[in-house]
Amino acid sequence: MNVVEINHLTKYYGKKRGIIDVNFNVEEKEIFGFIGPNGAGKSTTLRTILGLIYPTGGSAKIFGKDSIQYGPEIKKQIGYLPSEVFYYDKMRVKDLLKYAASFYQKDCRKRIRELAEIMDLDLDKRIDDLSFGNKKKVGIVQGLLHEPKLIILDEPTGGLDPLMQQKFFELLQEENKRGATILLSSHILGEVQRLCDRVAIIKEGKIVELQRISSLQERAYKKIKIQVPEDLDSNYFQIDGVSNVEVKQNIISFMYKGNVNAIMKKISEIKIVNIWIEEPDLEEIFLHYYERGA
Amino acid sequence: MNIFLHELRAYRKFTMTWTLSLMAVAILFFAMFPSISRQAEEFKQIIESYPETLRVALGLSIENIGSILGFYSYIFIYISVVGAVQAMNLGISIISKEVREKTADFLLTKPVTRSKIMTSKLLAALTSLVVTNVLFLGTATAMALLVETKPFSITVFLLLSLSLFFIQLIFLALGILLSVLIIKIRSVLSISLGTVFGLFFIGALAATTKDDLLRYLSPFKYFNFSYIIQHSGYESSSLTVAVCFIILSIVTSYLIYSRKDIHTV
Structure with missing residues (x-):
């Protein structure tokens, strides 16, 4: 009702x-x-x-x-x-x-x-x-x-x-x-x-x-940050749904939108030291709506 | 009933202040009567020396100043102006204070219709005016009986006094009408003083020009004292205009208020 x-x-x-x-x-x-x-x-x-x-x-x-x-x-x-x-x-x-x-x-x-x-x-x-x-x-x-x-x-x-x-x-x-x-x-x-x-x-x-x-949160981007033991080709994560790739020494960060399994598989194929996966807060999602029409 | 009682409580101080002022004015004036009546001849001479237009405008009748009724009709000009300001203040305030004090959101999100709010507020204002009039009437009558040694018509005296109530009703209705028409009222007193004195001078102008149409514009001229003293009653044409005006203003106010947007502060 x-x-x-x-x-x-x-x-x-x-x-x-x-x-x-x-x-x-x-x-x-x-x-x-x-x-x-x-x-x-x-x-x-x-x-x-x-x-x-x-x-x-x-x-x-x-x-x-x-x-x-x-x-x-x-x-x-x-x-x-x-x-x-x-x-x-x-x-x-x-x-x-x-x-x-x-x-x-x-x-x-x-x-x-x-x-x-x-x-x-x-x-x-x-x-x-x-x-x-x-x-x-x-x-x-x-x-x-x-x-x-x-x-x-x-x-x-x-x-x-x-x-x-x-x-x-x-x-x-x-x-x-x-x-x-x-x-x-x-x-x-x-x-x-x-x-x-x-x-x-x-x-x-x-x-x-x-x-x-x-x-709203599911559909949205995830922020992923990975620390790797040695230098990695910055093109390694160039798959569908990845954007804003940034490499700082041995830390790679990017935004991901799409099937989580696909990205997890990609990550599992390399050696990593640490990983951070963050949900974007509503603020970021929200900004997106506002920028689109602006 | 809850709104009515709340409003009545809110006007308590206002009612008392204005009532006591009116009573004080009445006591003061009536206390002057014995000496004025003793020197009535000299007073007549002073008043006669005024330009005739001024006399007519102020409504001074020379012949009667020595009698209590003549004297009363003379001082009543001031009393009715004070009473008009009181009623007009009340009329403007009852609805607009909710907007000014930003309490409209509180009241209007409660399970009551706007017309019920208006009715409760109107009844509370009426009660306030009735209290004023009863106390004023008591004081004035007591003072008149105290200072006048000669017999006089109590009926006429009461009729004169009651015209205060009618004038107040007119100004109450006018105040309410203005308060629903004007979107934002910052100062109640400036609007009511402006309107009351404006109408008072229109009345004075009507008296000097003897313009009948103009006379109906000023509620102060609806109750002609020489007429009341002569006929022991009110002029029916003025009374009709007054009653029609009151009913029309109140009905219009109800209609406007029930469709009005209450804006955020």
Whole structure:
């Protein structure tokens, strides 16, 4: 079942491009990443799904229902964390969370206490006394306190220190195990790589690629570096799929794309001292998409 | 209900400040009444020495300054301007503060319709104005009874006082309409002061030129005090215009707000 279905979603701000013909689905219990640089249209997409802005064309369905027509009903099951969190400054954290909880017909007190404990958040402080990172924590608790079935996060980790980021990811993974579907946008690829099952890459308002994280990495290049005992003919590795060969004394490095067995066979035929095979990170894959159109 | 209570709490300080100011203005003015009424003749002479256009523009009626109702209609000009600024501030703020303080994302991603948000905020603003008017009315009536020794019509006095509420409703509606029309509002006070004084001067201009069309442009002229004192009631044509304006602005605001894009900060 698809929790989110986006069909030909288009948004123009006057004549300015927001997003053009965006299509993707997020399956139930999936962690879906939405990546692209700033200004590519990530927030526009998420805000349209949430009914904060209205589409110029196309539509989005959440839990099988139109996101605009059934907005309030759908939102009972959505938790949202905006990229920049702002709350009523003069309120105390406790009162703000109580206000947030009052929109849902359930008792959220226990969950608020649990979440505050996990995120190490002081409930008695006033919002305007909080640091940026602590405000973000309020945002996290606020977004999760009603145990939503769909969690939408826009650039979730900005402002959190690495330790908190770790705790937050664990929290999201727990929510996911509990059955929550997660849709998150990011321009930090590491976090997408760590969390997501599938990603959509967005560029200048259009989706350029929709892939499983695993196949994205599989299909991509491997970085291979080999140390050999004696000088080797640099042409030895000239087979299909090898590129960027570099020889530095007795270390050869190159990029390889293709059947791993072929290259392994080639390597096994020579004497080697050491070998490094690295997966390219998403950043490198990503750069590739961006350079292609540039 | 939760939004209504939250909003009401948010306006608490605002409501108290403006209400106390209005009460203080009323107390101050009424305290001046005994001495003015004793020297009514001299006051009439001073006012008569003003150019006639100025007198008409300010709405000073010379004959009545010595009676509490005449005096009240004179000081009410100032009270209604203060009240108008209060209502206009409130009207502009209720929707635009969510954008200015960047809390719109919080509120609008909750399971509520935009019209419910608008209704809750509108009701909270109305409650705030009702509190102001009840306290003001109490203070003004008590002060009037205290300073005026001669009998006077309580009905007319209440009608005069209630026109504050109507003027405030008009400015509340106008404020809300402006707040959904203008994309980004940086300073609420500059817009409300500008609008209130602008309309006040249009009213003054209408009085001097006796232009009936112009008169309908200024809510301050909807409640003609000599008419109220003479007829113990409001002018029906003005009242109709006022009610129509309020309904139209509010309905338009609902429509615009429910289709409006909430932009990122």
